[in-house]
Amino acid sequence: MSDARRPQRLHIGLFGRRNAGKSSLCNALCGQDAALVSPVPGTTTDPVEKVMELAPLGPVVLLDTPGLDDAGELGAQRVARSLRTLEEVDVALVVLEDSLWGPPEARLAAALQAADVPFGVVCNCRDAAAEQAARRLGPETFALPASIPLAVCRLDGTSTPAGALDEVRELLVRLRPQEEEPPLLRDLLPPRGRLLLVCPQDGSAPKGRLIMPQVQAIRDALDGHALCLVVTDEECGAALESLREAPQLIVCDSQVIAPVAATAPPEIPLTTFSVLMARLKGDLPLLARGAAALHSLRPGDTVLIQEACSHHPQEDDIGRVKIPRLLARLAGGELDCRLLAGRHWQDYDAIQQARVVVHCGGCTLSRRQMTRRLVTARRARLSMTNYGMAISLAQGVLERVLSPFPDALAAYREARLDQSARQRHA
Numbered sequence: 001m002s003d004a005r006r007p008q009r010l011h012i013g014l015f016g017r018r019n020a021g022k023s024s025l026c027n028a029l030c031g032q033d034a035a036l037v038s039p040v041p042g043t044t045t046d047p048v049e050k051v052m053e054l055a056p057l058g059p060v061v062l063l064d065t066p067g068l069d070d071a072g073e074l075g076a077q078r079v080a081r082s083l084r085t086l087e088e089v090d091v092a093l094v095v096l097e098d099s100l101w102g103p104p105e106a107r108l109a110a111a112l113q114a115a116d117v118p119f120g121v122v123c124n125c126r127d128a129a130a131e132q133a134a135r136r137l138g139p140e141t142f143a144l145p146a147s148i149p150l151a152v153c154r155l156d157g158t159s160t161p162a163g164a165l166d167e168v169r170e171l172l173v174r175l176r177p178q179e180e181e182p183p184l185l186r187d188l189l190p191p192r193g194r195l196l197l198v199c200p201q202d203g204s205a206p207k208g209r210l211i212m213p214q215v216q217a218i219r220d221a222l223d224g225h226a227l228c229l230v231v232t233d234e235e236c237g238a239a240l241e242s243l244r245e246a247p248q249l250i251v252c253d254s255q256v257i258a259p260v261a262a263t264a265p266p267e268i269p270l271t272t273f274s275v276l277m278a279r280l281k282g283d284l285p286l287l288a289r290g291a292a293a294l295h296s297l298r299p300g301d302t303v304l305i306q307e308a309c310s311h312h313p314q315e316d317d318i319g320r321v322k323i324p325r326l327l328a329r330l331a332g333g334e335l336d337c338r339l340l341a342g343r344h345w346q347d348y349d350a351i352q353q354a355r356v357v358v359h360c361g362g363c364t365l366s367r368r369q370m371t372r373r374l375v376t377a378r379r380a381r382l383s384m385t386n387y388g389m390a391i392s393l394a395q396g397v398l399e400r401v402l403s404p405f406p407d408a409l410a411a412y413r414e415a416r417l418d419q420s421a422r423q424r425h426a
């Protein structure tokens with residue numbers, strides 16, 4: 001799916017037992033038959049996604065999941081898939097048939113609380129008597145904290161009584177996280193600041209379009225009223241010569257950081273799309289600290305290379321070839337580099353065996369999804385950094401590309417000092 005704004009959409013997970021009305025709720029919210037509805041339990045066998053505008057929330061992705069009470073070997077796999085969706089959602093609705101709450105819902109509530117996902121309970125009532133009964137309930141009925149909000153609706157699977165969804169919408173508004181994403185780059189420039197973006201269009205660039213971080217950077221520059229010039233790496237020198245006044249910021253693709261850093265005078269602030277994405281998506285100082293750990297790699301160490309989406313491997317692929325080659329050079333010998341690709345990050349064995357995780361830019365992940373990965377790495381006491389920072393470090397320019405972000409630069413330097421102290425005491 002090509003939806004450049006997808007990571008910014010609110011991801012709403014619909015969870016519950018088979019036939020609780022999750023798919024009916026999904027269809028009613030989006031006003032379409034996005035999910036197959038039938039009286040046969042277990043009709044939803046894989047999570048179904050619906051990308052839409054949901055007033056008054058704005059752009060959202062609805063994720064309708066298989067039933068949590070599915071049975072048998074295949075059923076257990078479906079339940080596992082449902083629970084894996086927890087990684088992806090910003091908020092969740094636990095859908096009940098009438099007000100039927102039992103062990104599957106209690107387990108789900110515990111998993112949602114452990115994953116720090118805000119959630120509410122929706123009683124999907126089959127008739128007026130059940131609706132009246134549900135309205136008399138409170139969260140304490142389900143042994144949930146009083147802060148867990150509750151909504152009641154009545155859906156018959158094919159039509160939606162007028163106003164039946166108002167409570168669900170209100171509930172979602174209450175659940176929506178209030179945290180705003182930081183800007184991508186506009187805060188780094190004064191009003192009408194001069195910005196040079198260097199976007200190589202080589203064989204690895206997608207045909208006929210720009211990659212998402214480049215599109216986002218141009219949009220953020222326009223939102224910030226920057227004076228933005230976009231060139232390829234081949235025109236970088238000519239662009240600098242042609243400008244009457246030097247740019248106040250240069251942002252380039254990590255793969256051309258070495259020639260751009262050599263071309264751009266040292267007094268011009270320079271960074272990479274990777275560094276900007278790391279700040280936007282999660283915790284730049286943490287990833288900068290993680291980059292320092294690359295200095296301590298030794299031949300044979302295990303490095304987990306993680307990509308957040310699957311793509312056809314290219315010749316000289318960044319995750320499969322370039323990063324392992326650069327890291328091997330840093331370590332002074334071959335490493336055991338293992339690549340995991342995909343939207344889910346559940347291979348904890350691989351995570352725990354690694355010394356360092358080198359993650360892609362995660363352009364298809366939301367800030368919350370990337371933050372969860374950072375938390376997982378931290379819990380496993382693993383250093384984590386990203387492709388761009390690993391490349392900049394290997395090219396000897398990491399401090400320069402972190403310079404526009406003093407807290408990240410300080411974190412990297414502090415981690416290097418800690419390393420030196422440890423080596424002295426070893």
Ligand code: SF4
Binds near residue numbers: 307309310362364365
């Ligand atoms: S591998 Fe990562 S950075 Fe590359 S396109 Fe996929 S999500 Fe984006």
